[in-house]
Amino acid sequence: MKLQVGLLGGGSWGTTVASLTAKNSKTILWARNQETVDEINNSHTNEKYLPDAKLTHSLQASTSIRETVEEADVIVMGVPAQSFREVLKEAKPHIRPWVPIINLAKGLEISTKKRMTEIIEEIMPGHPAGVLTGPNLAKEIHFGNAAAAVIAMVDKTIASKLQDVFSSGLFRVYTNTDVIGCELGGALKNIIAIASGMGDGADAGDNTRAAIITRGLAELTRLGIAMGGKKQTFYGLAGMGDLVATCSSSQSRNHHVGFELGKGKNLEQIINEMNEVAEGVKTAKVVMELAKKYKVDMPISEQIYKVLYEGSTVNEAFKGLLRYEVGSEKEPG
Numbered sequence: 001m002k003l004q005v006g007l008l009g010g011g012s013w014g015t016t017v018a019s020l021t022a023k024n025s026k027t028i029l030w031a032r033n034q035e036t037v038d039e040i041n042n043s044h045t046n047e048k049y050l051p052d053a054k055l056t057h058s059l060q061a062s063t064s065i066r067e068t069v070e071e072a073d074v075i076v077m078g079v080p081a082q083s084f085r086e087v088l089k090e091a092k093p094h095i096r097p098w099v100p101i102i103n104l105a106k107g108l109e110i111s112t113k114k115r116m117t118e119i120i121e122e123i124m125p126g127h128p129a130g131v132l133t134g135p136n137l138a139k140e141i142h143f144g145n146a147a148a149a150v151i152a153m154v155d156k157t158i159a160s161k162l163q164d165v166f167s168s169g170l171f172r173v174y175t176n177t178d179v180i181g182c183e184l185g186g187a188l189k190n191i192i193a194i195a196s197g198m199g200d201g202a203d204a205g206d207n208t209r210a211a212i213i214t215r216g217l218a219e220l221t222r223l224g225i226a227m228g229g230k231k232q233t234f235y236g237l238a239g240m241g242d243l244v245a246t247c248s249s250s251q252s253r254n255h256h257v258g259f260e261l262g263k264g265k266n267l268e269q270i271i272n273e274m275n276e277v278a279e280g281v282k283t284a285k286v287v288m289e290l291a292k293k294y295k296v297d298m299p300i301s302e303q304i305y306k307v308l309y310e311g312s313t314v315n316e317a318f319k320g321l322l323r324y325e326v327g328s329e330k331e332p333g
């Protein structure tokens with residue numbers, strides 16, 4: 001039986017994933033913006049978020065959440081982390097019992113410090129919750145470059161059914177049962193990507209970027225393990241894979257924020273000039289609280305937090321990092 005997909009969120013990643021699943025299954029994409037919906041239905045494009053990309057013709061869009069989810073066999077949540085709860089609550093009355101809900105967002109909720117699948121479990125108890133994550137820069141996937149992702153769910157049987165919904169010849173979807181680790185990998189790497197972009201913007205060089213990626217992996221792994229993720233997960237697609245892609249790509253919005261900071265622009269101006277989300281900016285606040293709660297050292301994230309929220313300069317951030325005691329390159333856990 002072909003599963004029907006209801007995907008909520010018409011930004012660059014939501015539209016990309018909907019265009020992928022529409023190749024395999026009937027897919028309806030919900031966006032709140034009527035113009036976006038009309039453009040997807042009539043021209044099979046979403047120029048605001050995916051300039052020059054042609055979407056799968058069978059993809060339908062709707063401004064009605066009810067129409068999008070009421071017959072869906074799987075719900076995919078493609079809105080940013082801070083809007084996740086309100087959109088899911090709006091959809092809840094129309095979602096059939098036991099339908100799995102898959103998160104695409106890479107962020108943590110500021111007010112509760114929760115992961116998105118924790119929000120799913122809170123609002124929709126009884127529905128299997130999972131996350132699709134990995135090194136997946138939307139535009140490359142749209143233009144047909146090969147990529148790999150992970151679908152993480154506690155229930156292996158459901159995860160392998162959903163593998164077929166998301167996979168295509170060029171988009172290879174692996175399964176994993178470590179939902180916590182996969183979800184945290186995606187959220188935590190965004191702050192490291194800001195750091196890497198900041199180094200690139202300040203012309204710090206390739207060695208600096210490599211050090212940020214490697215030590216960034218160590219610190220996100222430390223927090224991830226303390227919060228219940230598995231060490232192995234952070235060395236896979238959801239951890240190292242996504243970290244490398246995001247930290248080294250000018251397509252990454254988080255890298256872009258860092259790059260502009262490195263060039264000397266201020267945060268407000270950078271955000272005002274973007275029309276897409278950079279989740280790391282908000283996640284940085286949550287991560288500092290989590291690092292304190294779990295008593296984990298996160299020197300790179302801490303310096304980024306100081307630049308974003310405490311008026312630290314880029315120079316001070318790099319000097320701050322250099323002041324940390326150089327210990328042994330011990331196991332992150």
Ligand SMILES: NC(=O)C1=CN([C@@H]2O[C@H](COP(=O)(O)OP(=O)(O)OC[C@H]3O[C@@H](n4cnc5c(N)ncnc54)[C@H](OP(=O)(O)O)[C@@H]3O)[C@@H](O)[C@H]2O)C=CC1
Nearest residue numbers: 010011012013014033080083104105106136137138276277
């Ligand atoms: N882009 C990428 O390469 C990848 C992104 N992700 C993650 O996916 C998530 C979504 O990102 P992405 O699609 O890129 O984001 P974009 O910034 O491209 O788009 C955000 C989308 O969410 C919609 N939206 C925002 N707030 C609300 C709300 N309150 N109610 C309804 N819709 C809302 C926007 O609608 P409107 O246009 O009306 O403002 C827009 O359609 C993020 O967490 C990101 O980290 C994960 C992997 C890859």
Ligand SMILES: O=C(CO)COP(=O)(O)O
Nearest residue numbers: 134135136137252253254
């Ligand atoms: O998560 C992503 C790629 O895997 C996208 O990163 P940005 O949100 O920084 O663009």
